[in-house]
Amino acid sequence: MIALGPGVRDIVYGEDGTAVVMVEQEVFAISPLAAEILATVSKASELDLDALVEAAEAAFGPPPPGQDAGAAVAACVDELIRPGVLAHVSSA
Amino acid sequence: MERTPPRLSIDVFGTVVGIGFEGKDASRLAGETRRAWSRCLPPANAEPDKQIDVHVEPGSAVVRIEEEIYAPDAETALELLTQSVTIAGLTRAAGRLLMLHACGLSDPTTGRTAVLVGPSGMGKSTACQLHGRRWAYVTDECVALDQDGVLTRYPKPLSLDRGASVKAQVGPDDLGLAHAPERLEPAAVLLLDRREGAALTSREVPLTEAVARLAEHTSYLAALPEPLQRLAGLVRRAGCTEVTYGSTQELAAVLGAVLGEEA
Numbered sequence: 423m424i425a426l427g428p429g430v431r432d433i434v435y436g437e438d439g440t441a442v443v444m445v446e447q448e449v450f451a452i453s454p455l456a457a458e459i460l461a462t463v464s465k466a467s468e469l470d471l472d473a474l475v476e477a478a479e480a481a482f483g484p485p486p487p488g489q490d491a492g493a494a495v496a497a498c499v500d501e502l503i504r505p506g507v508l509a510h511v512s513s514a
Numbered sequence: 515m516e517r518t519p520p521r522l523s524i525d526v527f528g529t530v531v532g533i534g535f536e537g538k539d540a541s542r543l544a545g546e547t548r549r550a551w552s553r554c555l556p557p558a559n560a561e562p563d564k565q566i567d568v569h570v571e572p573g574s575a576v577v578r579i580e581e582e583i584y585a586p587d588a589e590t591a592l593e594l595l596t597q598s599v600t601i602a603g604l605t606r607a608a609g610r611l612l613m614l615h616a617c618g619l620s621d622p623t624t625g626r627t628a629v630l631v632g633p634s635g636m637g638k639s640t641a642c643q644l645h646g647r648r649w650a651y652v653t654d655e656c657v658a659l660d661q662d663g664v665l666t667r668y669p670k671p672l673s674l675d676r677g678a679s680v681k682a683q684v685g686p687d688d689l690g691l692a693h694a695p696e697r698l699e700p701a702a703v704l705l706l707d708r709r710e711g712a713a714l715t716s717r718e719v720p721l722t723e724a725v726a727r728l729a730e731h732t733s734y735l736a737a738l739p740e741p742l743q744r745l746a747g748l749v750r751r752a753g754c755t756e757v758t759y760g761s762t763q764e765l766a767a768v769l770g771a772v773l774g775e776e777a
Contacts, residue, residue, distance in 0.1 A: 432742040436722035444729075447736040451726040 424499060425468040426460075427506040433460065445506040452507070455482070455498050460507060468511055471496060520544035525556035526603025527611060527658050527666055532562030533595065537570040543588050547595065550671035550685040553693070564602050568595055592683040596673060600655060603668070608734035611658040611666065612744045615731040617642050618652030618665065618698075621773050625698045627665055628772050629657045629752070630765075631731050632706035637762045639672045644762055645769055646691035652698060656733065661744070663751055665698035700752040702772035703728070707758040714764045717756045721746060724754035 431444040439454030441461075452460065455478060462477040463469055475495045485491040502508040520535045522544055535544045548555070568583045570591050577584040578594045585591035604613060617638035620627035628649070630641055639654040653668040660666070669691075671683040705719060705727060719727065725745045735741045757768055769775070 431736065432740050434722060434725050434742045434746045436720055438720055438722070440720070440722045442722040442725045442729075442742060444736065444742050449726055449729040449735075449742070451722055 423468040423470055423511050424463060424474065424503075424508055425511045426463055427503075427509045429506045433464065435461065443507050448505065450505055450507065452502070453498075455494070456502055456507075458482070459495065459498055459502065463508060471499065474499065522548055522551075523556050523560055523562055524551050524554045524599050525560070526554065526599055526668060526670075527607040529564065529603045529606040530556045530560045530562045531599050531602050532565045533599075534565065534567040535570075536567060538572060539570065539588065543568065543570060543591060546588060547592065549688070550592065550683050551599075552685050552687050553667075553669035563606065566595070566598050566602070589678065589682070590680050592671075593673070593680045596671060596683050600670065604656065604733050607658060609737040609739075611660060612735075612738060612741075612748065613733040614657045614659075614728065615655070615733070616657040617654045618657045618667075618694075619645055619649035619769060619773075620652050620694045620698055621701075622650040622692045622695065625695045626701035626773055627652055627657075627694075627698045628769055629665075629700055629703045630706055631657075631703060631728060632708075633731065636706045636708055638706070639674055640762045641765055642672055642691065643674065643689055645766060646686065646689065648766075649692065649769055649773060650694035651686045651691035652694045657700075659700065659744075659748060663700065663747060665700055667694050667698065669694065700748060701774075703748060703752050703754045704768065704772070705754060705756040707756055708760070708762070709758060710760060712758050712760040714760070714767070715758045716768065717758075719754040719756050721749055721754075724749045728754065 429446040433443045435441045441457035442451050458481045459474050475492050478495050520541050522533045524531045566581055568591050570585055574584045574586045583594045616629045616631040618627050642654045651669050654672050658666045669686050671685050673681040676682045728745050
């Protein structure tokens with residue numbers, strides 16, 4: 423399961439779909455896909471990858487032929503977990 | 515009868531820093547400091563929140579620790595004092611004020627202020643020196659805003675590179691800079707990008723990019739509640755424009771445009 427990182431201090435979303443997030447004392451600018459994932463996770467206490475793929479497809483539509491939405495979302499989630507924006511949590 | 519060492523107090527963002535002078539030419543140094551910091555003097559009866567003692571002795575090593583400064587000459591002591599006083603003010607304002615590494619120039623009547631953000635060496639003090647007669651001098655170091663977005667003056671001495679080993683600390687009165695009014699509000703945030711030979715261009719910076727880039731030029735940002743929202747509030751209110759330019763003189767046109775000067 424995936425949740426907001428415990429060190430997330432603040433998030434600002436832009437009208438262009440991007441966002442900026444502060445984790446502990448560091449600030450990261452993130453892409454529209456990452457911002458959508460972050461917004462989805464922020465609304466729930468924790469979510470699994472399938473729910474995030476569903477949210478991404480609802481926001482951006484189905485991926486172009488030959489591309490895998492699940493892989494793109496999984497890669498984005500990994501990139502958000504590295505600096506602590508998101509975190510893996512054990513399911514309660 | 516023993517003489518009392520000369521003393522002085524300086525107001526930095528509401529923190530009163532008491533300064534004691536000891537050693538060679540202490541009285542002269544106190545006088546020079548008072549002159550350079552003439553726009554940052556608190557009421558005469560204000561009790562210091564913090565004390566810094568300055569010792570000038572020929573041959574002394576250059577030492578700046580939290581509350582003590584040792585220097586071989588007055589020029590070095592004045593530069594170190596500016597750093598210590600600023601740090602004292604910033605430290606005590608942490609968690610209360612949004613503080614940007616920026617200079618500020620305002621309309622002397624309305625208080626509408628251009629916040630010019632950039633790292634050291636980007637020409638903030640030079641911009642104040644050049645444009646601070648037409649537009650009022652707010653600060654050349656740190657623009658601070660409270661949670662309502664109201665800006666606080668910090669009209670410290672300008673730190674000017676005049677080719678010596680230390681930067682000269684020159685008071686705004688000695689440079690003939692205009693006085694900023696009591697009430698100041700941000701009218702524009704300009705991200706400075708000075709490049710030799712570059713033509714003057716400007717670009718509106720989108721909200722999230724502006725917040726991320728401005729965050730790099732803050733002090734104690736993480737000490738604020740909702741730190742990014744504070745930055746976003748400033749950007750929503752005043753906008754954020756990246757200004758690329760080759761010469762600090764060119765900023766005259768930009769300042770005129772954002773502060774509403776009639777052509």
